[in-house]
Amino acid sequence: MASDQPAATPLTTPRGGALSLRGVEHDYGQGRDAVHALGPVTLEVPAGESLVLVGPSGCGKSTLLRLVAGFETPTRGTLTVDGDQPEPGRQAGVVFQQARLFPWRTVGGNVELALRLAGVAREERRARAGELLARVGLEGVAGRRTWEVSGGQQQRIAIARALAGAHPLLLLDEPFAALDALTRERLQEDLRGVSAQTGLSSVFVTHSVDEAVFLASRVIVLTRAPGTVALDVAVDLPRTGVEPDELRGSPEYAAFRAEIGAAVRTVAS
Amino acid sequence: MTTLLARAEEEAPTGAAPGRPRLARSASRWRRVGVRILATGVLLALWQLLYSLQIWSPVLLPSPGAVWEALVRTSTTNDGVVGYQGHYLIDHLGISLGRIGLGSLFGVAAGLVVGLLMGTLPWVRVVVEPWVTFLRTLPPLAYFSLLIIWLGIDESPKIWLLGIAAMPPVAVATAAAVVGAPATLVEAARAMGASRWQTTISVVLPSALPEISTGVRLAVGIAYSSLVAAETVNGLPGIGGMIRQAQAFNQSDVVILGLFAIGISGLLIDAALRAVERRVVPWRGRA
Numbered sequence A: 001m002a003s004d005q006p007a008a009t010p011l012t013t014p015r016g017g018a019l020s021l022r023g024v025e026h027d028y029g030q031g032r033d034a035v036h037a038l039g040p041v042t043l044e045v046p047a048g049e050s051l052v053l054v055g056p057s058g059c060g061k062s063t064l065l066r067l068v069a070g071f072e073t074p075t076r077g078t079l080t081v082d083g084d085q086p087e088p089g090r091q092a093g094v095v096f097q098q099a100r101l102f103p104w105r106t107v108g109g110n111v112e113l114a115l116r117l118a119g120v121a122r123e124e125r126r127a128r129a130g131e132l133l134a135r136v137g138l139e140g141v142a143g144r145r146t147w148e149v150s151g152g153q154q155q156r157i158a159i160a161r162a163l164a165g166a167h168p169l170l171l172l173d174e175p176f177a178a179l180d181a182l183t184r185e186r187l188q189e190d191l192r193g194v195s196a197q198t199g200l201s202s203v204f205v206t207h208s209v210d211e212a213v214f215l216a217s218r219v220i221v222l223t224r225a226p227g228t229v230a231l232d233v234a235v236d237l238p239r240t241g242v243e244p245d246e247l248r249g250s251p252e253y254a255a256f257r258a259e260i261g262a263a264v265r266t267v268a269s
Numbered sequence B: 001m002t003t004l005l006a007r008a009e010e011e012a013p014t015g016a017a018p019g020r021p022r023l024a025r026s027a028s029r030w031r032r033v034g035v036r037i038l039a040t041g042v043l044l045a046l047w048q049l050l051y052s053l054q055i056w057s058p059v060l061l062p063s064p065g066a067v068w069e070a071l072v073r074t075s076t077t078n079d080g081v082v083g084y085q086g087h088y089l090i091d092h093l094g095i096s097l098g099r100i101g102l103g104s105l106f107g108v109a110a111g112l113v114v115g116l117l118m119g120t121l122p123w124v125r126v127v128v129e130p131w132v133t134f135l136r137t138l139p140p141l142a143y144f145s146l147l148i149i150w151l152g153i154d155e156s157p158k159i160w161l162l163g164i165a166a167m168p169p170v171a172v173a174t175a176a177a178v179v180g181a182p183a184t185l186v187e188a189a190r191a192m193g194a195s196r197w198q199t200t201i202s203v204v205l206p207s208a209l210p211e212i213s214t215g216v217r218l219a220v221g222i223a224y225s226s227l228v229a230a231e232t233v234n235g236l237p238g239i240g241g242m243i244r245q246a247q248a249f250n251q252s253d254v255v256i257l258g259l260f261a262i263g264i265s266g267l268l269i270d271a272a273l274r275a276v277e278r279r280v281v282p283w284r285g286r287a
Helices: A061-069 A107-117 A122-135 A151-163 A181-198 A209-215 A244-249 A251-268 B002-010 B022-053 B064-074 B089-120 B122-137 B140-151 B155-179 B183-191 B196-225 B239-248 B252-280
Strands: A019-028 A035-045 A050-054 A076-081 A092-095 A169-173 A201-206 A218-222 A229-234
Touching (some): A019 A061, A050 A061, A061 A169, A061 A201, A092 A151, A122 A151, A151 A169, A151 A181, A181 A244, A244 A251, B022 B064, B089 B122, B089 B155, B089 B196, B122 B155
Antiparallel strands (some): A218 A229
């Protein structure tokens, strides 16, 4: 089975995606109606880190992700990605909770649009889209309509689309929350694989402790709103050469799970 | 990678709606066609019955047979008289359809531009919206008088009338759809680095297509219903002109024939537009 698959072409991921947050705070609304959603958060994240943000609902973890994506600007403090102010589509690819695919384009067309916006020449797009889809475990679906594929496949397509820009940083906002448990585990495993293969930096938002421990090289637990850093822990589980189930069954995994779980319960109570 | 591939295929598609088997679907379609033919037959029988009861004079209510004879008469040359007023029925209809086509084309194009501007530039919306509504509420016959004074009695006032009538529904639908473009998809495009212009072209416009296509169908329908108004002056040849002429001579059979010609061709054109819509907007109701 393995022999008839073409060797995966390495993604040209430029090294980068280092985050620097200094006293970052964010308010929604203005004046007396302003709601303090986040911060102050001060954080240095070197390139290549798989950062996972965990916290109770409404703690501002999605807000933090939106700030890094450049969709919002911090109300106070400074935030840079590789030394620059974040701008949408410049430094990072984004995967949302819903796949947000464009139904007027085919599966392949969705990825090709992302490639076009990333400045890839027309004649290269089709082949590159095929490579990206293969990378997230999809083949033979490029011609399908977006509503003809399953929820898990839709989210895979969204990840392929976010990888199209070849940015050093990937941002994911609870991307697997709406999927069934089995599909969710598979996607976690595949994302972990892609991340290990490419050395991609990533920020992943979730409220699941299991997901956090499994995916992270570093976990940040945020307090209730306005979220601040309650726990910052490096998860030094092996990134390659270990079976997912073996990893989930290991005592080290259980220890991280217990530590982070306790922190999440503390901030939630 | 291989294991991943195998796994991805296992995830069962949930969105795919295979629908009923082809055989059952075509059977239900034939049943529907059958019911329609039957209903039409019943209506024709009722009409014949009313005629036979002689409640109204045949001048007011001609028989179905008389209308059929009018169809034959207007489609052939009798004693050197060509069709109706020198043109066959099919030519009257063809000329009118040409006017509707041209008028709808201009109206839809203008409506798209106006709607897009209204949708993207708030100040344009503020200024233009009441005028579009104003135009929409005017009966076409009312501004036709002005068009005659300005443009004469040839083709141009007719095309203008149909265009003006067809423009507002497209403009309103386009503006609403552009304003209502899903924020989630717009943000997804921004996340891919799309500029404002690229977002409009690649996301806002396509997401507006289902509503725009409804607007276009409405527009063609309104152009259709404005046809007789457009052909009140110097409307011959033309199916609206034919109806007005027949009215002047109390030829109710020809009037009814004209109504059927307009109605049936309208049905066919709407069916054609719907077929086009299914091709252009296959995701309608799916996503």
